[in-house]
Amino acid sequence: MAVKLKSPRWWIYHILVGGFAILMLYPVIWLLMSSFKPSDTIFVTAKSLIPDPWIWTNFVDGWKGIGGNTFGVFIKNTAILVVITLIGQVISSAVIAFGFARLEFKGKAFWFGIMMVTLMLPHDVVMVPQYIIFSKLDWLNSIKPLAIPAYFGHPFFIFLLVQFIRTIPRELDEAAIIDGCGTFKIFTKIILPLIRPALATAAIFSFYWTWESLLGPVLYLNSPTKYTVSMALNMFLSNETVSNWGAMFAMSVVTLIPVFVIFFLFQRHVVEGISTSGLKG
Amino acid sequence: MNTRVMKENIQADVTITSISKRSRIIKENLTGYAFISPFIIGFLAFTFIPILASLYLSFTNYNLFASPTWIGMDNYIKMFTADPRYWQSLKVTLIYVLAGVPLRLAFALLIALMLNTASRAVGLYRSLFYLPSLIGGSVAVAIMWRNVFGDLGIVNIVLDVLGLSTVRWFGNPTAALWMLIFLSVWQFGSSMLIFLAGLKGIPKSYYEAASVDGANGIQKFFKITLPMLSPVILFNTVMQTIAAFMTFVPAFIISKGTGGPLDGTLLYSLYLFIQGFEFFNMGYASAMAWIMLIIVGILTAIIFTTSKYWVHYESEGGR
Numbered sequence: 001m002a003v004k005l006k007s008p009r010w011w012i013y014h015i016l017v018g019g020f021a022i023l024m025l026y027p028v029i030w031l032l033m034s035s036f037k038p039s040d041t042i043f044v045t046a047k048s049l050i051p052d053p054w055i056w057t058n059f060v061d062g063w064k065g066i067g068g069n070t071f072g073v074f075i076k077n078t079a080i081l082v083v084i085t086l087i088g089q090v091i092s093s094a095v096i097a098f099g100f101a102r103l104e105f106k107g108k109a110f111w112f113g114i115m116m117v118t119l120m121l122p123h124d125v126v127m128v129p130q131y132i133i134f135s136k137l138d139w140l141n142s143i144k145p146l147a148i149p150a151y152f153g154h155p156f157f158i159f160l161l162v163q164f165i166r167t168i169p170r171e172l173d174e175a176a177i178i179d180g181c182g183t184f185k186i187f188t189k190i191i192l193p194l195i196r197p198a199l200a201t202a203a204i205f206s207f208y209w210t211w212e213s214l215l216g217p218v219l220y221l222n223s224p225t226k227y228t229v230s231m232a233l234n235m236f237l238s239n240e241t242v243s244n245w246g247a248m249f250a251m252s253v254v255t256l257i258p259v260f261v262i263f264f265l266f267q268r269h270v271v272e273g274i275s276t277s278g279l280k281g
Numbered sequence: 282m283n284t285r286v287m288k289e290n291i292q293a294d295v296t297i298t299s300i301s302k303r304s305r306i307i308k309e310n311l312t313g314y315a316f317i318s319p320f321i322i323g324f325l326a327f328t329f330i331p332i333l334a335s336l337y338l339s340f341t342n343y344n345l346f347a348s349p350t351w352i353g354m355d356n357y358i359k360m361f362t363a364d365p366r367y368w369q370s371l372k373v374t375l376i377y378v379l380a381g382v383p384l385r386l387a388f389a390l391l392i393a394l395m396l397n398t399a400s401r402a403v404g405l406y407r408s409l410f411y412l413p414s415l416i417g418g419s420v421a422v423a424i425m426w427r428n429v430f431g432d433l434g435i436v437n438i439v440l441d442v443l444g445l446s447t448v449r450w451f452g453n454p455t456a457a458l459w460m461l462i463f464l465s466v467w468q469f470g471s472s473m474l475i476f477l478a479g480l481k482g483i484p485k486s487y488y489e490a491a492s493v494d495g496a497n498g499i500q501k502f503f504k505i506t507l508p509m510l511s512p513v514i515l516f517n518t519v520m521q522t523i524a525a526f527m528t529f530v531p532a533f534i535i536s537k538g539t540g541g542p543l544d545g546t547l548l549y550s551l552y553l554f555i556q557g558f559e560f561f562n563m564g565y566a567s568a569m570a571w572i573m574l575i576i577v578g579i580l581t582a583i584i585f586t587t588s589k590y591w592v593h594y595e596s597e598g599g600r
Contacts, residue, residue, distance in 0.1 A: 105313025152323020275478035
């Protein structure tokens with residue numbers, strides 16, 4: 001890279017934009033740094049970012065969790081829920097998207113329209129009846145109400161995958177038909193391998209949404225042994241009277257780590273997912 | 282079975298092809314429905330039947346334990362005439378949506394314009410500005426926000442340093458609501474990414490032609506950028522409005538589930554949750570949900586019908 005003098009415009013631009021980026025992220029940096037400060041000094045020393053002294057005890061304290069369940073238990077619960085949900089959402093959405101994007105059948109436009117409407121439907125409308133149905137099925141206090149609906153497709157992912165499949169030339173399908181492939185084989189052998197980038201995008205968002213979700217777990221999981229990380233943080237907050245901010249901040253940081261790691265590993269998929277289909281982050 | 286097959290064999294060629302064509306169409310239809318069947322089953326079981334159930338429940342008194350009793354319009358009447366908390370939640374939510382969504386979109390557009398250059402750092406900036414949007418819905422961030430705006434939090438420190446008077450964000454309902462609105466604006470990242478993609482799609486030649494004609498930057502923005510971007514703005518507005526209406530986690534965490542102070546952060550979803558799952562007024566909560574559905578429907582309809590006055594579509598082929 002050749003060294004050349006930067007113009008004043010260049011400096012102004014980067015100071016402005018870079019400065020604003022840091023300003024935006026300052027609260028997150030503050031949260032991270034505060035998690036290394038002793039609880040009783042967090043707000044006293046809120047002006048200075050760097051902890052003095054650096055301590056790890058917040059993480060040790062926080063990890064002890066609630067009611068005899070360590071934070072490890074909550075992470076395990078959430079991870080299990082994430083994996084089960086992710087597999088269900090991605091596979092079912094891919095199958096459904098293939099049907100919408102490639103197959104011709106009566107009523108396709110109608111069902112696609114319905115799918116687009118569900119995409120904009122406020123979840124609150126179905127929340128109460130769903131709860132009643134799941135309670136009649138005796139599914140309360142289990143992950144069934146959270147995981148089983150995942151196996152019937154997710155409108156955002158169906159939409160994303162339909163868009164993606166439409167960009168794949170139909171000649172590939174036709175060539176496969178000549179080679180004697182049936183519809184199912186076209187799906188598994190031709191389409192699935194080609195839509196891997198979009199599947200990855202769906203998987204990443206599925207992870208985010210399940211990992212961060214609070215309302216579903218709060219409704220359906222009652223016993224602390226089944227709590228997810230979001231619920232555990234909520235419990236920390238309810239016990240905030242003990243003012244153990246340090247531990248709460250430390251565990252907040254812990255729950256954000258996987259989100260950041262996955263983002264930096266798969267940035268391209270995330271950015272493309274939002275840019276092309278408006279998936280919300 | 283055999284006789285039918287034999288009969289078919291005797292038919293004339295034309296009929297055979299028409300039969301095979303018909304059976305192919307039937308088979309195509311069956312295959313199609315087989316692939317989308319998970320969606321249809323899921324839609325019926327988890328959306329359609331619950332929506333109908335919700336409509337029925339909204340005319341009943343139901344607490345999950347006794348069976349529902351029909352009370353006609355009572356829930357709706359109570360909501361609008363005898364429940365000040367309902368009006369409060371409606372007011373708070375409308376302010377949240379009408380202030381939050383335009384501010385968020387304006388920010389998103391501003392930053393997208395700043396990032397729509399050839400600089401190599403754009404990729405990094407894009408990621409940094411997107412991060413709040415990525416983590417914004419989490420409990421961790423709501424907890425962070427609560428403390429950033431605390432009496433001794435960094436927001437008040439900054440206000441103090443700037444010589445402004447500090448604000449007790451939890452001490453008054455308006456300030457608490459603005460704390461939520463700021464949190465929503467802070468998460469402008471996903472809209473920004475959609476705007477960036479839209480900006481990349483505007484042909485450079487338009488700007489070059491405008492420059493030749495002597496247009497300045499502001500004219501280019503209003504005559505080229507904004508019209509060309511208007512379909513994306515429409516999409517963003519609709520999706521963000523719906524999402525804002527359903528906001529739950531920040532209000533729930535920041536107010537510790539109460540909607541306080543003085544119901545200042547009692548967003549609609551939170552009040553619905555409190556009615557349905559704390560008081561177990563499930564009929565009332567269902568009625569609330571239906572009013573929400575109608576409001577969201579009307580807002581969306583308004584955005585779409587007014588869109589023909591401000592959304593510019595390229596004339597080539599109907600989009």
